[in-house]
Amino acid sequence: MIEKIDLSLVDWSRAQFALTAFYHWFFIPITIGLTYMVAIMNTIYVKTGSEEWKRITKFWMTLFGINFAIGVATGIIMEFEFGTNWSYYSWFVGDIFGAPLAIEGIMAFFLESTFIAVMFFGWGRVSKQFHLLSSWLVAFGASLSALWILVANGWMQDPVGMTFNLDTARNEMTDFWAVLFSPIAINKFLHTIASGFVIASLFVVAVCAWYLLKKRDLVFAKKSMIVGAIFGLISSLFLAFTGDGSAYWVAQKQPVKLAAMEGLYNGKTDAGLVAIGVLNPKKKIGNNENEFLFKVEIPKMLSLLAYRSSKAFVPGINDFVNGNEEYNVEPTLSRIDKGKKALNALITYKKAVKESNTSLAEESEKVFRENYRYMGYGYFKNPKDVIPNVPFIFYSFHVMVMLGFYFIGLFLLILFLLFKDKIQKYKWLLRIGIFSFPLGYLASQTGWIVAEVGRQPWVIQDLMPTMVATSRLQTTSVMITFWLFVALFTSLLIAEIKIMLTQIKLGPESKKGGSNV
Amino acid sequence: MFETLTHLQLQQYWWVIVSVLGAALVSLLFVQGGQTLFNVIAKNEDEKTLIINSIGRKWEFTFTTLVTFGGAMFAAFPLFYATSFGGAYYAWMAILFCFVIQAVAFEYRRKKGNFLGKRTFEVFLFVNGSLGVFLLGLAVASFFTGSEFTVNEYNQSVWQNKLLGLELLFNINNIALGLSLFFLARVLGAQYLINNINDVLIRQRSRKQVYINSILFLIPFLFFLISILLTQGFAYGNDGVVYLEKYKYLHNFIQMPLVLGICIVGVLLVLYGMGISVFKNSIKGIWFSGIGAFLTVFALLLVAGLNNTAFYPSMSDLQSSLTISNSSSSHYTLTAMSYVSLFVPFVIAYIFFAWRAVDKNKISHEEIKKDEHIY
Numbered sequence: 001m002i003e004k005i006d007l008s009l010v011d012w013s014r015a016q017f018a019l020t021a022f023y024h025w026f027f028i029p030i031t032i033g034l035t036y037m038v039a040i041m042n043t044i045y046v047k048t049g050s051e052e053w054k055r056i057t058k059f060w061m062t063l064f065g066i067n068f069a070i071g072v073a074t075g076i077i078m079e080f081e082f083g084t085n086w087s088y089y090s091w092f093v094g095d096i097f098g099a100p101l102a103i104e105g106i107m108a109f110f111l112e113s114t115f116i117a118v119m120f121f122g123w124g125r126v127s128k129q130f131h132l133l134s135s136w137l138v139a140f141g142a143s144l145s146a147l148w149i150l151v152a153n154g155w156m157q158d159p160v161g162m163t164f165n166l167d168t169a170r171n172e173m174t175d176f177w178a179v180l181f182s183p184i185a186i187n188k189f190l191h192t193i194a195s196g197f198v199i200a201s202l203f204v205v206a207v208c209a210w211y212l213l214k215k216r217d218l219v220f221a222k223k224s225m226i227v228g229a230i231f232g233l234i235s236s237l238f239l240a241f242t243g244d245g246s247a248y249w250v251a252q253k254q255p256v257k258l259a260a261m262e263g264l265y266n267g268k269t270d271a272g273l274v275a276i277g278v279l280n281p282k283k284k285i286g287n288n289e290n291e292f293l294f295k296v297e298i299p300k301m302l303s304l305l306a307y308r309s310s311k312a313f314v315p316g317i318n319d320f321v322n323g324n325e326e327y328n329v330e331p332t333l334s335r336i337d338k339g340k341k342a343l344n345a346l347i348t349y350k351k352a353v354k355e356s357n358t359s360l361a362e363e364s365e366k367v368f369r370e371n372y373r374y375m376g377y378g379y380f381k382n383p384k385d386v387i388p389n390v391p392f393i394f395y396s397f398h399v400m401v402m403l404g405f406y407f408i409g410l411f412l413l414i415l416f417l418l419f420k421d422k423i424q425k426y427k428w429l430l431r432i433g434i435f436s437f438p439l440g441y442l443a444s445q446t447g448w449i450v451a452e453v454g455r456q457p458w459v460i461q462d463l464m465p466t467m468v469a470t471s472r473l474q475t476t477s478v479m480i481t482f483w484l485f486v487a488l489f490t491s492l493l494i495a496e497i498k499i500m501l502t503q504i505k506l507g508p509e510s511k512k513g514g515s516n517v
Numbered sequence: 518m519f520e521t522l523t524h525l526q527l528q529q530y531w532w533v534i535v536s537v538l539g540a541a542l543v544s545l546l547f548v549q550g551g552q553t554l555f556n557v558i559a560k561n562e563d564e565k566t567l568i569i570n571s572i573g574r575k576w577e578f579t580f581t582t583l584v585t586f587g588g589a590m591f592a593a594f595p596l597f598y599a600t601s602f603g604g605a606y607y608a609w610m611a612i613l614f615c616f617v618i619q620a621v622a623f624e625y626r627r628k629k630g631n632f633l634g635k636r637t638f639e640v641f642l643f644v645n646g647s648l649g650v651f652l653l654g655l656a657v658a659s660f661f662t663g664s665e666f667t668v669n670e671y672n673q674s675v676w677q678n679k680l681l682g683l684e685l686l687f688n689i690n691n692i693a694l695g696l697s698l699f700f701l702a703r704v705l706g707a708q709y710l711i712n713n714i715n716d717v718l719i720r721q722r723s724r725k726q727v728y729i730n731s732i733l734f735l736i737p738f739l740f741f742l743i744s745i746l747l748t749q750g751f752a753y754g755n756d757g758v759v760y761l762e763k764y765k766y767l768h769n770f771i772q773m774p775l776v777l778g779i780c781i782v783g784v785l786l787v788l789y790g791m792g793i794s795v796f797k798n799s800i801k802g803i804w805f806s807g808i809g810a811f812l813t814v815f816a817l818l819l820v821a822g823l824n825n826t827a828f829y830p831s832m833s834d835l836q837s838s839l840t841i842s843n844s845s846s847s848h849y850t851l852t853a854m855s856y857v858s859l860f861v862p863f864v865i866a867y868i869f870f871a872w873r874a875v876d877k878n879k880i881s882h883e884e885i886k887k888d889e890h891i892y
């Protein structure tokens with residue numbers, strides 16, 4: 001079962017997944033968020049009957065459509081890639097992981113695709129109320145699909161509701177509700193869709209700011225901006241709230257990730273939260289260098305946020321590597337040992353079953369069950385190998401958090417000036433409004449880095465290392481498809497951006513969706 | 518209610534569900550067929566716009582059905598998902614690329630600022646409708662013709678052919694099914710256009726396409742069907758041991774008369790739909806051929822996986838062949854998923870309702886001029 005794995009294959013498989021996920025996530029936040037704003041605008045239109053709001057709804061709907069198409073295009077790859085590039089993973093956890101994906105298809109994708117057709121082609125063909133209902137159903141469908149895929153992702157971070165079946169050599173679901181309502185999954189879902197809402201709001205604000213700077217379509221721009229800023233403010237507050245929840249659950253379930261997020265090597269009680277810091281590049285696990293060249297800390301905050309008590313002990317990276325008896329942290333070598341016991345017990349079990357040796361089978365199953373929790377560690381030799389890349393996670397986390405707070409301030413300020421009807425005078429703020437849109441992506445992509453790179457080397461926390469999960473392909477095959485994806489997705493992205501910009505320049509007055517004819 | 522079913526019953530139930538999705542996918546390929554026809558049928562830009570908008574309002578359903586088919590396979594038969602996608606890598610990747618380019622093509626084709634040019638997106642649509650469909654047929658044919666892979670005692674599968682799925686091209690039966698699917702999609706596409714577009718010339722030219730493509734479809738399809746019925750199939754006993762059985766698929770039809778009935782009715786409906794489209798000036802051909810295609814494919818997939826038949830045979834090691842029993846999810850997961858499957862009729866109902874609402878009036882030159890969201 002333990003075989004030599006070509007690491008370049010693993011790296012290329014990861015690179016391809018990261019690339020396709022990165023592109024997919026470029027479009028999905030706007031889909032998730034803008035669809036709600038379109039539904040809100042459509043509601044105002046149906047309530048007031050105002051032609052202005054109809055125009056506003058249609059304009060944003062057009063931009064939504066351009067973005068939606070490419071979101072779908074980049075999404076189909078994601079679903080099948082689990083099979084194409086992570087074949088061993090697909091069997092090892094398919095019994096649990098496959099279900100949310102199928103449910104996503106049956107419950108969410110059909111809802112989205114059916115009612116999106118009504119939303120786009122239903123104007124004048126169906127009643128206003130049915131059309132409005134359709135736009136809300138699209139919004140609901142988009143969030144529902146996010147729910148299922150994030151439940152699947154949450155389960156990888158904290159595998160619950162399952163047992164390992166030695167005969168089939170895989171994990172099998174025993175409690176669907178535990179998988180669905182796992183706190184990690186629910187927090188992840190809420191935090192992720194909130195980030196989508198914020199990015200979409202930043203998009204709306206940026207487009208409107210551009211109109212205001214150009215002194216055109218003023219009424220349209222201000223009205224849309226109000227929707228964007230209010231939606232953005234509420235979402236960014238919710239984002240901070242769910243961010244706190246996510247960090248709390250990371251502390252409970254993935255403490256190594258938390259240590260990396262904070263650059264914490266030596267665990268301590270009354271741990272402070274690093275607000276801003278520069279890591280010492282010379283710091284390595286096991287040496288005596290200082291962790292930081294410079295840092296500003298909020299005292300006791302980390303203990304408080306992570307364990308809801310300012311006095312709590314927060315374990316650091318060294319505690320995981322070497323163990324900490326006082327606080328009951330098991331050394332990694334001991335986990336590695338248990339992991340090897342589990343793997344060997346599985347091999348013995350298989351042999352015993354083949355030879356019909358019942359007592360040996362029972363005995364090895366017992367050993368396996370005792371050590372199963374750490375099965376994935378059995379693939380490693382060096383304790384340092386189970387620690388993620390600290391600087392990458394640390395900086396990603398801090399960039400994300402800082403930007404998160406920045407967005408709250410930005411939406412507040414914009415909203416204040418909108419209600420005072422003075423926003424046009426503040427050209428610098430309008431310019432900041434435009435340039436903050438890419439910052440939204442920076443924040444959410446760094447967030448994904450924290451979540452996904454932060455859990456390395458695991459694809460399933462503690463159970464399956466990423467390197468074991470890949471399909472056994474030739475590295476060149478993956479390289480070929482990787483570069484094809486780069487070429488195709490990049491061209492489509494450029495096309496999307498150019499179409500989007502042209503459409504924005506044409507503005508809400510243009511008819512026929514900006515087509516050439 | 519599903520808890521009381523045995524594991525085998527649940528596996529059979531899920532094979533039926535997967536077959537329904539596969540069959541629905543094939544009948545919805547009229548979108549792809551239409552994508553290969555607009556350059557043949559349309560003689561000017563206006564007509565092309567009509568055709569592309571007519572099929573463009575439906576493309577997402579085909580796409581979503583494909584995605585759901587993949588998801589259902591993952592959830593119900595994860596070992597198939599792991600083996601086939603991770604093994605026939607190039608074949609599946611090529612299919613996926615064909616669908617990626619479709620998803621943007623309708624929306625971006627005529628949009629200003631689209632730097633790749635209108636023509637590129639039309640080529641995308643054509644590639645999706647031709648290569649994409651052909652490759653799907655190729656992949657499905659391997660359910661009958663087999664592939665080269667092994668599965669070890671830990672259920673880890675390794676593909677044994679270095680061509681990673683491209684070797685499927687070297688089997689005449691695979692090619693035959695690929696071509697059948699391609700021409701069937703064109704027949705359905707033309708029939709759909711006849712039904713959906715209120716334009717004399719487009720209807721006339723579409724009828725001609727139904728005629729030509731029906732003949733082109735029937736030749737490879739009959740070849741595939743007959744050779745499958747006469748060849749040996751992959752059977753397994755109650756002990757799970759896989760062996761070759763002469764006329765296995767023919768036996769399956771005889772031993773499951775209901776499936777045989779479905780297949781015969783399906784084929785007859787397809788033929789009837791073709792007939793009334795070509796000879797009777799009817800616009801209803803799509804309904805008959807569409808439903809007929811659904812029933813035929815449904816029956817073929819049932820024959821591939823039920824009645825102790827290995828649905829994903831391995832040519833490298835007979836005992837590595839995947840059956841609904843050795844590749845499926847656990848009893849618990851299949852039960853949970855079965856409850857989710859109860860949503861399917863509800864989904865079909867709202868799709869039907871929404872389509873009817875949008876399609877109340879046939880598309881025409883006048884109608885499209887009034888439309889504000891056109892492709």
